[in-house]
Amino acid sequence: MVGSIGGSHHDPQLAAAVSSNEAADMITLDYSKLLGSPTERREALGQLDHAFQTYGFIYLANHSISQALFDEAFEWISPPSCPRFFDLESSTKNLIARPLSSALEDHTGYAEYGVGHISQLVFEDKEVETHQAASPDHKETLEIGNPHEGPSSGTNRWLPEDIFPGFRKFYEVWWNACTEVEKSLRQALCAILDIEPDSLCRKQTLNFGHVSFLHYPAMVLQPQSGGEARRLNAHTDYGVLTLVFQDAVGGLEVHDGHVFRPVIPKPGTIVVNLGDMLERQSNGRWKSALHQVVAPRKETMQEGFVTAKAVLDRYSIAYTGAVDPEEIIETLPGCEVPGRWKPSMADWDREKPVTSYEWLQKRVAAEYFQGSEGSNEG
Numbered sequence: 001m002v003g004s005i006g007g008s009h010h011d012p013q014l015a016a017a018v019s020s021n022e023a024a025d026m027i028t029l030d031y032s033k034l035l036g037s038p039t040e041r042r043e044a045l046g047q048l049d050h051a052f053q054t055y056g057f058i059y060l061a062n063h064s065i066s067q068a069l070f071d072e073a074f075e076w077i078s079p080p081s082c083p084r085f086f087d088l089e090s091s092t093k094n095l096i097a098r099p100l101s102s103a104l105e106d107h108t109g110y111a112e113y114g115v116g117h118i119s120q121l122v123f124e125d126k127e128v129e130t131h132q133a134a135s136p137d138h139k140e141t142l143e144i145g146n147p148h149e150g151p152s153s154g155t156n157r158w159l160p161e162d163i164f165p166g167f168r169k170f171y172e173v174w175w176n177a178c179t180e181v182e183k184s185l186r187q188a189l190c191a192i193l194d195i196e197p198d199s200l201c202r203k204q205t206l207n208f209g210h211v212s213f214l215h216y217p218a219m220v221l222q223p224q225s226g227g228e229a230r231r232l233n234a235h236t237d238y239g240v241l242t243l244v245f246q247d248a249v250g251g252l253e254v255h256d257g258h259v260f261r262p263v264i265p266k267p268g269t270i271v272v273n274l275g276d277m278l279e280r281q282s283n284g285r286w287k288s289a290l291h292q293v294v295a296p297r298k299e300t301m302q303e304g305f306v307t308a309k310a311v312l313d314r315y316s317i318a319y320t321g322a323v324d325p326e327e328i329i330e331t332l333p334g335c336e337v338p339g340r341w342k343p344s345m346a347d348w349d350r351e352k353p354v355t356s357y358e359w360l361q362k363r364v365a366a367e368y369f370q371g372s373e374g375s376n377e378g
C-alpha cells in the first residue's frame with residue numbers, strides 16, 4: 001500500500017531512502033481534456049484526482065505554455081545561448097545577491113553555490129546544522145517572486161537592463177503563463193471536490209508564488225543508481241502547486257512510499273506536483289510528495305538524449321503557487337474527512353492555525369539557516 005495516515009512521506013528519515021532505476025509510473029495528463037467535452041473533462045479530473053492521491057506528481061501535456069516560451073526560458077539561463085544568467089561573472093550575479101538571511105522577505109535574488117540547503121521537516125538549529133554539513137545541496141539559484149504589484153513586487157532584485165537586457169520583460173510573460181496554468185489546475189481540483197470553482201482562488205488573490213531558476217553545476221555521469229550523489233536534498237514543496245520545467249539531463253526523483261523513482265524528462269511536458277499547503281487544504285486527500293535531484297545517469301535521461309560528455313550540468317525551473325500570506329491554510333469544503341496522508345504541518349499546528357506566511361517562513365528559515373548565532377541577522 002502506498003502510505004496511510006501517519007504515512008511515511010513526512011518522516012525525515014525517509015529522505016535517506018535509496019533510488020531505483022525504474023521510472024516513476026506517473027500519468028501524463030492531457031490538459032486540453034480538462035477544457036474538453038464533459039466526458040473528457042470527467043475522465044481527466046478522475047485521473048488527476050487519482051494521481052494526486054497516490055504519487056502527488058503528474059506530467060502535464062498539451063498545456064498552454066508554448067514550446068517557444070519553454071525554450072526561451074531555458075535560453076535565459078543555460079548554454080548555448082547568450083546572454084544566459086548562470087554564465088555571468090560571479091560578481092555580476094552577486095549584484096542581486098539574495099541576502100544571507102533566513103527572513104522570508106529576503107528570499108529573492110541570486111543564491112550562489114553553497115548558500116541554501118533544503119531539508120525535510122528538520123527545524124531544530126543543531127539538526128539543521130548537522131544536515132547541512134552532511135548533505136549540502138549542489139546548486140546555484142535565482143529566486144524571483146510576483147513581478148506585478150503585490151506583496152513581493154518591492155523585494156524582487158533585478159540586474160540593470162544594460163547588463164541583462166530583456167530578462168525582466170521575459171519574466172513577466174513567464175510568470176503570467178505559469179500562473180495561468182496553475183490557476184486552471186486549481187479550478188480543476190475544485191471541480192473534483194465539487195465545490196465552487198473559485199474556492200482555491202479566493203485564497204490566492206495576490207499571487208504570492210515564487211519562481212526558482214536552478215543550475216546544478218557539472219557533475220560526472222553516474223554508472224548506476226546510487227542516490228547518494230544528491231544535487232538537491234529530499235523535500236516536499238512548501239506551497240500549493242508546483243510546475244517543474246526540466247532539461248533533458250534527468251535526476252529528479254519522486255518517493256513512491258518505498259524508494260525514490262526517476263521522473264524521466266519528457267519533452268514538452270510540465271511536471272506538476274502539489275505541496276504542503278494543498279495537502280493541508282485537502283486534509284490529506286492529496287499527497288505532497290517527497291522528491292529530490294540526484295546525479296545524472298544514462299537510465300534516467302530523456303529518451304534519445306545522447307551525450308558524449310561524461311560531465312553534465314543540469315538546469316530546471318520551478319514555479320510554486322502559495323496561499324496569500326495572511327490567510328490561514330485551512331481545510332476546503334468537501335475535505336472534512338481526513339484523507340490518507342498526514343499533512344506536513346500537522347505536528348506543528350497543535351496549538352494554533354498556520355498562515356501561509358508562517359509556514360513559508362518556517363521552511364525558508366531552515367533552508368537558509370544562518371547558524372545558531374546569526375539566524376536573525378538580515
Ligand SMILES: O=C(O)CCC(=O)C(=O)O
Pocket residue numbers: 212214232237244246252291293315316317318
Ligand atoms: O530541479 C528540479 O527538477 C526540482 C526542483 C525542486 O524540487 C524545487 O525547486 O523545489
Ligand SMILES: [Fe+2]
Pocket residue numbers: 235236237291
Ligand atoms: Fe521541490
